[in-house]
Amino acid sequence: MGATVVTITSGKGGVGKSTTTANLGIALAKLGKKVVLIDADIGLRNLDVIMGLENRIVYDLVDVVEGRSKLRQAMIKHKQFPDLYLIPAAQTRDKTAVSPADMIQICNKLRDEFDFIVIDSPAGIERGFRNAVAPADRVLIVTNPEVSAVRDADRVIGLLEAENKGPGEIILNRLKMNMVKKGEMLSAHDVTDILGIAIIGIVPEDELVIPASNSGVPVTLNDQSRAGIAFNNIARRLTGENVPLMKLEEHTGFFQRLARFFGGS
Amino acid sequence: MSLWDRLLRRTTRDGSSSVAKNRLQVVLVHDRINLPPERLRELKEELLAVIARYVAVDHDSVAITVEQPDRSSSRLIAEIPFGKGKSLLLDTSLKDDSYTEDDDLRPEADRPADDGTRPPAASADAAQADGPAADTPPPDSGATAADA
Ligand SMILES: Nc1ncnc2c1ncn2[C@@H]1O[C@H](COP(=O)(O)OP(=O)(O)OP(=O)(O)O)[C@@H](O)[C@H]1O
Ligand SMILES: [Mg+2]
Numbered sequence: 001m002g003a004t005v006v007t008i009t010s011g012k013g014g015v016g017k018s019t020t021t022a023n024l025g026i027a028l029a030k031l032g033k034k035v036v037l038i039d040a041d042i043g044l045r046n047l048d049v050i051m052g053l054e055n056r057i058v059y060d061l062v063d064v065v066e067g068r069s070k071l072r073q074a075m076i077k078h079k080q081f082p083d084l085y086l087i088p089a090a091q092t093r094d095k096t097a098v099s100p101a102d103m104i105q106i107c108n109k110l111r112d113e114f115d116f117i118v119i120d121s122p123a124g125i126e127r128g129f130r131n132a133v134a135p136a137d138r139v140l141i142v143t144n145p146e147v148s149a150v151r152d153a154d155r156v157i158g159l160l161e162a163e164n165k166g167p168g169e170i171i172l173n174r175l176k177m178n179m180v181k182k183g184e185m186l187s188a189h190d191v192t193d194i195l196g197i198a199i200i201g202i203v204p205e206d207e208l209v210i211p212a213s214n215s216g217v218p219v220t221l222n223d224q225s226r227a228g229i230a231f232n233n234i235a236r237r238l239t240g241e242n243v244p245l246m247k248l249e250e251h252t253g254f255f256q257r258l259a260r261f262f263g264g265s
Numbered sequence: 266m267s268l269w270d271r272l273l274r275r276t277t278r279d280g281s282s283s284v285a286k287n288r289l290q291v292v293l294v295h296d297r298i299n300l301p302p303e304r305l306r307e308l309k310e311e312l313l314a315v316i317a318r319y320v321a322v323d324h325d326s327v328a329i330t331v332e333q334p335d336r337s338s339s340r341l342i343a344e345i346p347f348g349k350g351k352s353l354l355l356d357t358s359l360k361d362d363s364y365t366e367d368d369d370l371r372p373e374a375d376r377p378a379d380d381g382t383r384p385p386a387a388s389a390d391a392a393q394a395d396g397p398a399a400d401t402p403p404p405d406s407g408a409t410a411a412d413a
Contacts, residue, residue, distance in 0.1 A: 147289055147292075151293065157336065158296075183283065186286060190282065190286050195336070
């Protein structure tokens, strides 16, 4: 059975694509899946440090494309999960060093051997985005509950539809439930309502995320992390399991409030 | 705060998130059709001007909007009621072409009502529009729509 190629993209920068890619990689590996992550953000290599694999890089994606290295040689095996690999981006080149056709070819070589290929897209809608999306079977659009991030997500969804890759599914990252309850932040319902496509996961704002990337140990490896739980759930959904959305997004309807009032929670 | 206040609190959200949602919905309508608000306004004005060259338009009741039932289908919905301008009422073709028995009486009965309900602003607009419209008699359907 061939791999599913999952591309993580967003339009707007800094919304959590690399964090999501790293954590989905770990979460899928924890489920026993064979996974390879590809950092397609050429010139702004990041996934290696988030994964804690930066000291093991010998070759990168551009070396493979330009024939200096075999695909195998550029694949870094994760310390803890022997079935999890990373193909790092080149740090000193730009996005034009790789073409959409190169990405399709690389993924095709990997498909037989893996269950999931997860591609970390750069921000924007230019060449790097097109590279990342070209081989995708599924596209996950990361966004934040914030006007400009949602607007950019909508633009990306439109482009995906135009390329017959759409509509994609939403990952709503950095949701702060206390702000949603105060009416000061868009809810997951608002965001799906506005964008008109399905949501595959809601990841709460979590103070454990930054320390996790500080130390190169993705937060999914921390059982205490709510973001980690969310990423585990998304991974399970990717494998086809039906996992209900996390409770942090429930509608505060009258009866829920009634129940909470008397339940004291 | 009473029990009821606490239970009923925040049934409507009035924080900045509803502002965000409204702003996003408007901005995305324009993004998706690739027509910024100011251009859409121009389009509406031009569309209306063209129509007003042929018929009297009730400018106060005009509604031209972009409807987007889902993200991949957008359409321009124009509701442009015909005005009840003077030339329409004096137009003899109105009587000639609509001929059920009652109709002989109906225009008579309608006339005062029309004049009475027509707001002054609309009347000014209609007068302007009447110029060209007088050259080409309005179609019957127009007269019917104006009455409806
Ligand atoms: N759920 C979260 N809770 C708290 N912090 C988060 C969360 N998700 C991401 N962050 C933080 O947000 C910042 C941006 O994340 P990340 O680098 O993953 O974004 P990106 O979309 O890959 O950015 P770029 O567009 O530059 O590639 C990082 O500091 C990350 O630790
Ligand atoms: Mg990134």
